[in-house]
Amino acid sequence: MTQQKRITAHQTKQQQGISINTIIIRKRRTMKRFQTQDFVNHVLYPITISSLIITAFMGVTALGCWGFEIIADNSKPTIISNHHWRSQKNICLGMMTVTFSVFLGSALLGGCLSNGNED
Secondary structure (H helix, E strand, O other): OOOOEEEEEEEEEOOOOOEEEEEEEEEOOOOOOOOHHHHHHHHHHHHHHHHHHHHHHHHHHHHHHHHHHHHHHHOOOOOOOHHHHHHHHHHHHHHHHHHHHHHHHHHHHHHHHHOOOOO
């Protein structure tokens, strides 16, 4: 898009008192619109990467809680009950499901907005 130029005429006086018309060209600044590729690169890409990392951490945490649940089942009863590890495991599995769906949603939206253009 070409920038529009506005031409204005001003009168200036030199030392001899002769008036000379000078032309000043002013460039009108246009606001740059936020392109969809910029949106994909600056917003969706970090969301996709961070949700994938959080999904991996929640999966590892759920596996750890599952292991502690098995250990608690096979050992003598202690102050920490089996219910604690089971609830922690279910919380981690739920968070893992939510962050994985965020990953899939942001990747799908980024794929739809990019229109197949590779940069």
